[in-house]
Amino acid sequence: MAGYKSKMVEPISLPARERRERNLERARYNVFNLPADEVFIDLLTDSGTGAMSDAQWAALLRGDEAYAGSRSFDRLESAVRDVMGVEHVVPTHQGRGAENVLYGTLLSDAEDAVVPNNTHFDTTRAHVANQGAEPVDCPVDGAHDPDLEAPFKGNFSLERARALVDEVGADRIPLVIQTITNNSAAGQPVSVANTRRVRDFADEIDATFVIDACRFAENAYFVQQREDEFAAETEIAEIAREQLGYADAVVMSGKKDGLVNTGGFVATDDEELFERCKQRAILYEGFPTYGGMAGRDLEAMAVGLREAVERSYVADRVEQVRTLGSLLRDAGVPIYEPVGGHAVYLDAAAALPHLEADAFPGQALVCELYREGGVRGVELGSFAFPDAERPELVRLAVPRRTYHREHFDHVAETAATVLEKGRDVDGLEIATEPEMPELRHFTAGLEPRSEER
Ligand SMILES: *Cc1c(COP(=O)(O)O)cnc(C)c1O
Numbered sequence: 001m002a003g004y005k006s007k008m009v010e011p012i013s014l015p016a017r018e019r020r021e022r023n024l025e026r027a028r029y030n031v032f033n034l035p036a037d038e039v040f041i042d043l044l045t046d047s048g049t050g051a052m053s054d055a056q057w058a059a060l061l062r063g064d065e066a067y068a069g070s071r072s073f074d075r076l077e078s079a080v081r082d083v084m085g086v087e088h089v090v091p092t093h094q095g096r097g098a099e100n101v102l103y104g105t106l107l108s109d110a111e112d113a114v115v116p117n118n119t120h121f122d123t124t125r126a127h128v129a130n131q132g133a134e135p136v137d138c139p140v141d142g143a144h145d146p147d148l149e150a151p152f153k154g155n156f157s158l159e160r161a162r163a164l165v166d167e168v169g170a171d172r173i174p175l176v177i178q179t180i181t182n183n184s185a186a187g188q189p190v191s192v193a194n195t196r197r198v199r200d201f202a203d204e205i206d207a208t209f210v211i212d213a214c215r216f217a218e219n220a221y222f223v224q225q226r227e228d229e230f231a232a233e234t235e236i237a238e239i240a241r242e243q244l245g246y247a248d249a250v251v252m253s254g255k256k257d258g259l260v261n262t263g264g265f266v267a268t269d270d271e272e273l274f275e276r277c278k279q280r281a282i283l284y285e286g287f288p289t290y291g292g293m294a295g296r297d298l299e300a301m302a303v304g305l306r307e308a309v310e311r312s313y314v315a316d317r318v319e320q321v322r323t324l325g326s327l328l329r330d331a332g333v334p335i336y337e338p339v340g341g342h343a344v345y346l347d348a349a350a351a352l353p354h355l356e357a358d359a360f361p362g363q364a365l366v367c368e369l370y371r372e373g374g375v376r377g378v379e380l381g382s383f384a385f386p387d388a389e390r391p392e393l394v395r396l397a398v399p400r401r402t403y404h405r406e407h408f409d410h411v412a413e414t415a416a417t418v419l420e421k422g423r424d425v426d427g428l429e430i431a432t433e434p435e436m437p438e439l440r441h442f443t444a445g446l447e448p449r450s451e452e453r
Helices: 017-026 054-060 071-084 095-106 122-130 158-168 192-204 216-226 236-245 271-284 295-308 311-330 361-373 405-424 437-443
Strands: 088-092 114-117 134-137 175-179 208-212 249-253 264-268 343-347 378-380 393-397 428-432 445-448
Touching: 017 361, 054 295, 071 088, 071 236, 071 264, 071 295, 088 095, 088 271, 095 122, 095 208, 095 249, 095 264, 095 271, 114 122, 114 158, 122 134, 158 192, 175 192, 192 208, 192 236, 216 236, 216 311, 264 271, 295 311, 311 343, 311 405, 361 378, 361 393, 361 405, 361 428
Parallel strands: 114 134, 114 175, 175 208, 208 249
Antiparallel strands: 088 264, 249 264, 343 393, 378 393, 428 445
16 A cells, blocks of 8 residues: 655646547657647656655755765765665766766777676667677566566576677676666566676676666565565665675666656766766766756655665555556456566557557557557557567556556556457558667657558
């Protein structure tokens, strides 16, 4: 049950059906083009879209906007030490800023480098590639199977990584990344045992080990629930500190488990790496005691990190996502199982079996969810990943501390109504697309494949 109540509210409403139809046309069947005001329940992303607590809002007023030596930076540093157990912090404007600082530093002279990760998140992949290195995904078998029940489908596959070493040689792998939870594999958790094994692997090949800790608190909650060596009463922060403690550096987007609307950081115990990151941060982010953030935002994130590991918060968070999954499952909607930490993923291929991949079943489902109920999700299938062998998924991400059970009832009813339409749901085709196919789902325009009817 939610361990909070509302103190401030934002009105939302469901636009009339004709208006939703017109909005879809105007948006060229790409929901990134919809004005947020025209969306009733917005499950596009959980990134920076959550509600801050009264303590966080109060902390904003304490913000010390000094250019150098800000008190607010000290408070963030203390929070990172207490909650995550890491000594040094370089604040950045958001997670990708931290990736630029860290991967730009670690991969600066790594010609021909190859970087394994359980699964690279989009911006991670782009930053690794931007340094001239090759990102390689090493998910465990079954990570992309929507029907396999297993506790830690987000794990890093040591087998795949060892095969990579055999193929390219250890010398070409200066860096190993583990993403917790595994955002691009349906938000599935990573076990502490797996993190330990990745640490050993990195030592064997003399590589730096980085944890992408965006959802470290959600991951720790899953560990506490599912990993035998951790007792039910173990503190969430204790698990987080153990898991993060195996890494040489941590990269963080505050928009996730920092419980803020923007912000991020790199954290490390390694003095030399810290110094190098600071230099790059000055170039791209700002002086190291504010990075890319205002003093007040440093304050809000310092409070948010502490709240993120409170059991009452994180248990409610993960269970709320699970509830949305159960409502959808009970309404007969095929979903990725088990439900992950931040989102429920719909299996669009199973939901709309009459549509082949080239008719973009995921995007068709996304458009119908909006048409039927003003619900906005995002396609993560053949529209978003043109060249990858990926299941046709639609992600319904849950903003933190924002929606309630009634909203989820509406989402499940909407999805069930769409499924009843069955073969009446048209496929889509691309009408206009940007130059880079990897970024096409943000801006491409589509149209219904009406000739099929
Ligand atoms: C969101 C995210 C990032 C990037 O963070 P931004 O704050 O969006 O720039 C990096 N890695 C993972 C796993 C993420 O979920």
